[in-house]
Structures are given as structure tokens and as C-alpha cells.
Amino acid sequence: MGIYQNFGLKKIVNASGKMTALGASAVHPKVAGAISEAAMDYVDIQELMVAAGKTIATVTGAEDGCPTSGAAAGIAISVAAVIAGTNLTRIEKLPFSDGLKNEILIQKGHAVHFGASVTQMISLGGGKVIEAGQANHVEKDHLIHSVTDQTAALFYVKSHHAVQKGMQSLETMISIAKERVIPVIVDAAAEEDLRKYINMGADLVIYSGGKAIEGPTSGFICGRSHLIEACRAQYQGIGRAMKVGKEAVVGLLTALKRYESREDLSQEQKQRMLRLVEQIKGMAGIEGRVVQDEAGREIYRAELRIDSEKFGMSACELIRHLESGDPAIYTRNHYANTGMIYIDPRPLLPGQEQLIIKRIKEIAGLIRKPACRKNGAGGETDGD
Numbered sequence: 001m002g003i004y005q006n007f008g009l010k011k012i013v014n015a016s017g018k019m020t021a022l023g024a025s026a027v028h029p030k031v032a033g034a035i036s037e038a039a040m041d042y043v044d045i046q047e048l049m050v051a052a053g054k055t056i057a058t059v060t061g062a063e064d065g066c067p068t069s070g071a072a073a074g075i076a077i078s079v080a081a082v083i084a085g086t087n088l089t090r091i092e093k094l095p096f097s098d099g100l101k102n103e104i105l106i107q108k109g110h111a112v113h114f115g116a117s118v119t120q121m122i123s124l125g126g127g128k129v130i131e132a133g134q135a136n137h138v139e140k141d142h143l144i145h146s147v148t149d150q151t152a153a154l155f156y157v158k159s160h161h162a163v164q165k166g167m168q169s170l171e172t173m174i175s176i177a178k179e180r181v182i183p184v185i186v187d188a189a190a191e192e193d194l195r196k197y198i199n200m201g202a203d204l205v206i207y208s209g210g211k212a213i214e215g216p217t218s219g220f221i222c223g224r225s226h227l228i229e230a231c232r233a234q235y236q237g238i239g240r241a242m243k244v245g246k247e248a249v250v251g252l253l254t255a256l257k258r259y260e261s262r263e264d265l266s267q268e269q270k271q272r273m274l275r276l277v278e279q280i281k282g283m284a285g286i287e288g289r290v291v292q293d294e295a296g297r298e299i300y301r302a303e304l305r306i307d308s309e310k311f312g313m314s315a316c317e318l319i320r321h322l323e324s325g326d327p328a329i330y331t332r333n334h335y336a337n338t339g340m341i342y343i344d345p346r347p348l349l350p351g352q353e354q355l356i357i358k359r360i361k362e363i364a365g366l367i368r369k370p371a372c373r374k375n376g377a378g379g380e381t382d383g384d
Ligand SMILES: *Cc1c(COP(=O)(O)O)cnc(C)c1O
Pocket: 020, 069, 070, 071, 072, 073, 114, 115, 157, 158, 159, 161, 187, 188, 189, 190, 207, 208, 209, 210, 218, 219
């Protein structure tokens, strides 16, 4: 029995990836231990935030850092920081920013949804969103012409969610910003490289603590000292509504230290997936193979190609069965409409691939022996 079952919730097997909807990351026992110790004691929060900034600076190469409750909060707080600075009157007035330099310039193809809207988070921080160009086409001139005396920052989204073609590069945005002495903010929420954008000259860079870093629900901003000081100051204003707790800060810092010296698990994960594929060999209607991540990262997933005629149901139906079981099994389903289901090894706890195989075989058995379906109806949580 897991902790969530004590509250009447179903057990989840996460084979999909780092999904916010499934709790993003399961943290390492060392991180969990640090969170637990931090939760059971007191600390001067302001001193903790300053100390956290030093650790973030070390890992990112930035001058300073500021913990947040997540990357979304990081967006709102960074924007608030470039608009209000450390001026308490302005800080307390946000998100109302009339009369202040409040325009945040973003390429139209970067005004995306990551689970919520990037531009809404900018507005939450008091930013007036100015979108340059079109969704699939932005020229350098679109950006240059959109910069005004009211521009508070240029905002760049580095993400698979953003439109990848037809946009201007971060280098271009930095060069435009430098000329006009305007800061550049980068949303790098799910990125793995914690130094790249600081090295390129970005002024503030935002990361999620629960994605690549595999920390607790948290995030951070890193960048130039005076801007980070302004970020911290927002906790007297809009930041209060997105407060990050002491236990999350300590969990984040512990995860960050681990992240620096993390071992490469990709080959071990690949072997696990090869064994999984081996075990479905010979099953009617399923072809398995191991494939590398489409974006070229060192992630090897099991690809299950479902032939709905031979298997007896489509990939989408199989997904529905897997999700409605107990434990509920969540696979990676971006290409389910083409008959493909992926098993992502990264969030799979030891032995869970066995559970997936067993469940797929049970589901296949249900279709093939309709009588079992009736018999099992009471005990099976087959849902539909
Ligand atoms: C996930 C994500 C966020 C939000 O991160 P949280 O830590 O969940 O708040 C923001 N921007 C992008 C591009 C993301 O992928």
C-alpha cells in the first residue's frame, strides 16, 4: 500500500514520462529524506532564500538564483521583477502596471500552452504581452519594430511546445536586447542543460524543479544579481500567492546537487526495454522494438505497434483498458492514433515493466475469451 492508497486513490504505474498530471517526478530517497528533515525544523526563510541562490549560482554558472514554486511561478516572478524591481510600492501594485514600463515581447510561435498558458503567466506578473510576427513565421524586423520605450523584457521559450520552425533564434533576441539594454528572460522549464542559456548571455533563466532535475514540485530562476534580488523581492507581492516552502527549497537544492553528478542510466534503461520487448514477442497483433527519443536525447523507449485487426482492439482502446485498471498504467500516447504506444523507462519503478506485460496479456486474454470478461466483471476494474 502506498501513501496515496491511504487516501482512497488508485496506484499509478507511470510509463509516460515526466507528466505534471501524474505528479511530475518521484524523487530519490536522499531528496525525500532532505525534504522530510527540512519540514520538521525551522529556518530563517530570507536567509534560506539567499543561501539557495548561492547553490543555484554554483550549479548554473549564473550570478545568483531564486527558488520558486514551479517554472510557471518563475515566469510571473521574473516578469514582475523586470517591471517593479525592488520598489515596494510597485511590487504591491502588481499585477496592475499601468504607467510602468511593462511590455513583454514574445515571438508569436512561443505564445504556447505547456499545461497552462505562457502569456497568462506573463500577465500574472504584470506584463503586457506583445506578440511579434505570426505563429509560424517571425522575422528579425518583427522583433526590432516591436521594441518600444515601454519594453521591459524580451521573453524566449525553449521548449518542444514552442513552434520550432520559422522563429528567430535566442542569439538574435539577445543581440536585439543588448543593443537596447533590455533584459532577456528564457523559459527553459524542462531543459537538461542548466548552464547553456546563461552562457549565451540571457539575463534570467527559468527552470522547473520537478522535470529534468527530478526534484520536488518547485522551480528556480537564475541570472544577474540585481534582477535576482528583484525576483526575491516579489515575495512581498504577487510571489506570496506562489510561495515556495522550506521543504521544497531544501528538496530542490538536494536534487540540484545530485543532478550535477548524476549517472547516465540510459544504457540500463535500454536493456530493461529490450527485455520488455522480448517478452511480448509472439503475441498476436503486437510488434515491439526499442527506439531512441525523437528529439535525439539519450532516452530509449519500447515502441509497441498495435495491429487492431490481429490484436482485437485499437491502440487507443488498449490505452483505455490500461488506464482503467488497478494499478492504472499510463503509457506515452503521443502517436496512439497511428497505432503506436510507447513505454518510457525513466519514471518506471523497478519491476513495473513486468506488471505492464502481465496486464497487456490479461487484456489480450479478455478479448480472446469473452466468457472471462463476464466471470471477471466483479473483480476486474475494467472500467468500461
Ligand atoms: C512545464 C513547463 C512550465 C511550467 O513548469 P512548472 O514547474 O510545472 O510550473 C513552464 N514552461 C514550459 C515551457 C514548460 O514546459
